[in-house]
Each structure stands twice: as C-alpha cells, then as structure tokens.
Amino acid sequence: MSAGDGATAGLRAIVDRAECFGFGYCAEALPAVFHLDAEGKSVATDVEVDRALLLRAADDCPRAAISLLPTAGRMPDAPSGEPTA
Ligand code: SF4
Secondary structure, X not given: OOOOEEEEOOEEEEEOOOOOOOOOHHHHHXXXXXXXXXXXXXXXXXXXXXXXXXXXXXXXXXXXXXXXEEOHHHOOOOXXXXXXX
C-alpha cells in the first residue's frame, strides 16, 4: 500500500496528493484515518471506522481530494469446484 491510501469500513480511502492543499479538515474530523504528513498532505491509514463518518469526511474535503473505492476484500467467494447438480 502506498502513502495516501487506506482501507476502512469496506471502503478504501485514496487521497489525491496533487489536489490536497493540507487544510486538515479530514484529519480533524477523522483523526483515526487521516493525518497530515511532513509535506502537509493528508495520508489515510488502515483502520475500521464508522462508514458514515468516512463518507462525510470525503464529502467535506474542499478540494474533493478524497476518493472512496470498495476494498478488494469484499469480492464474492470463489467457486469451490464442487458439482451442484
Ligand atoms: S480535507 Fe482535503 S484538502 Fe484538506 S487535508 Fe484533507 S484531503 Fe487534503
């Protein structure tokens, strides 16, 4: 996982570092997930938090720098290979 990415509540938070201006609203709203690094850019970490809070943090970013994508862990189970009929 690269800096700026994080997964939580079935969603992966991706911070577009080019768009992030380091206002810090996300880190204030959800410090368990977001923090500002040495360059003053937001970084998302992998912790489970309330999904609604994560959606709100992304929506409140004034630069729309936070994208939320489904995590790979929510893919359906692979077929077992056993015949069903
Ligand atoms: S709210 Fe948006 S612009 Fe501000 S630090 Fe967070 S990601 Fe960056």
